[in-house]
Amino acid sequence: MLSGVVEPVQSDKKVEKVNQEILLSVKDIKMHFPIKGGLLGRTQGHVKAVDGVSFDIIKGETLGLVGESGCGKSTTGRVLLRLLEATSGSVNFDGKEIFSLNDNDLRATRSDMQLIFQDPFSSLNPRLSVGETLSRVLKIHGVKDPQERENRIKEVLELVGLTSFHMRRYPHEFSGGQRQRIGIARALILNPKLIVLDEPVSALDVSIQSQVVNLLEDLQEKFGLTYLFVSHGLNIVRHISDRVGVMYLGKMVELADSDTLFESPKHPYTQALISANPIPNPRLRDKPKIILQGDVPSPINPPSGCYFHTRCPYAQPKCREEAPEFVKTGENQYVACHYPLS
Numbered sequence: 001m002l003s004g005v006v007e008p009v010q011s012d013k014k015v016e017k018v019n020q021e022i023l024l025s026v027k028d029i030k031m032h033f034p035i036k037g038g039l040l041g042r043t044q045g046h047v048k049a050v051d052g053v054s055f056d057i058i059k060g061e062t063l064g065l066v067g068e069s070g071c072g073k074s075t076t077g078r079v080l081l082r083l084l085e086a087t088s089g090s091v092n093f094d095g096k097e098i099f100s101l102n103d104n105d106l107r108a109t110r111s112d113m114q115l116i117f118q119d120p121f122s123s124l125n126p127r128l129s130v131g132e133t134l135s136r137v138l139k140i141h142g143v144k145d146p147q148e149r150e151n152r153i154k155e156v157l158e159l160v161g162l163t164s165f166h167m168r169r170y171p172h173e174f175s176g177g178q179r180q181r182i183g184i185a186r187a188l189i190l191n192p193k194l195i196v197l198d199e200p201v202s203a204l205d206v207s208i209q210s211q212v213v214n215l216l217e218d219l220q221e222k223f224g225l226t227y228l229f230v231s232h233g234l235n236i237v238r239h240i241s242d243r244v245g246v247m248y249l250g251k252m253v254e255l256a257d258s259d260t261l262f263e264s265p266k267h268p269y270t271q272a273l274i275s276a277n278p279i280p281n282p283r284l285r286d287k288p289k290i291i292l293q294g295d296v297p298s299p300i301n302p303p304s305g306c307y308f309h310t311r312c313p314y315a316q317p318k319c320r321e322e323a324p325e326f327v328k329t330g331e332n333q334y335v336a337c338h339y340p341l342s
Contacts, residue, residue, distance in 0.1 A: 029089030064241030131167030
């Protein structure tokens with residue numbers, strides 16, 4: 001047992017999901033970055049990186065978030081952790097309204113909400129050893145006794161597949177997979193309830209990716225962790241996620257159970273995204289691909305109505321004039337489309 005760091009839970013993950021206890025509730029969050037120009041530096045427009053996203057995360061589950069580069073999925077993760085100050089919306093985490101917390105309350109809450117970065121090397125201070133990096137985290141969050149900090153560090157390193165010997169080594173002395181394990185240890189050492197994983201395996205070799213994903217699943221099962229898994233790797237997302245949300249141009253266009261979404265997508269963009277995913281089975285490679293026409297519109301000046309109508313093969317006049325509501329179309333499946341696929 002990892003004394004003082006993370007208390008293992010005995011309950012099964014499926015039991016947690018049946019209880020449907022919502023840990024995180026995101027309501028209509030927007031993140032519009034101002035564009036300044038001219039001699040006076042006045043605001044001339046906004047980049048609508050996140051434009052009205054809502055979802056819930058159930059305690060103990062993994063929610064995958066997918067979409068093309070630039071769709072706003074990573075920004076969404078940073079906004080809900082308040083690493084970026086949202087333009088509007090609300091995030092309720094474990095009964096606390098995150099956007100209304102003062103600095104002291106936010107600092108106390110951060111131990112329950114952690115982030116694992118995409119690039120494990122740039123997220124670590126090259127001038128600090130692993131032990132110093134993890135020790136600073138504990139010291140900032142109130143663990144003053146040096147011996148207690150050292151004991152916790154040794155235990156959490158063993159949990160992620162490293163040893164106490166690695167405490168004295170520096171980031172450049174590790175492989176990419178080992179650095180990501182250090183990043184996982186840094187997040188885990190504070191006993192969090194929620195971990196946002198921002199493309200945690202995209203910078204790793206394929207063989208190392210599977211090791212890290214298996215480690216994340218083992219830690220989740222052992223400690224009852226809740227994940228928001230941000231990625232563009234559909235195969236990994238389907239493997240690790242209980243539910244998957246699909247984003248396009250700052251909006252959530254579909255949300256469903258993992259198997260349901262991949263087997264029966266309702267939004268044309270989701271269908272095209274899955275169609276573009278490489279298929280390992282050669283017998284299924286003859287299935288025709290869906291090729292979207294045109295480029296992704298600019299988030300500075302998105303289209304009217306449905307943002308996807310400029311590339312959608314099924315677009316109708318209503319799609320150009322009216323933005324679709326995000327509505328339930330089946331059991332645990334939601335879609336923002338006037339004419340969802342049958």
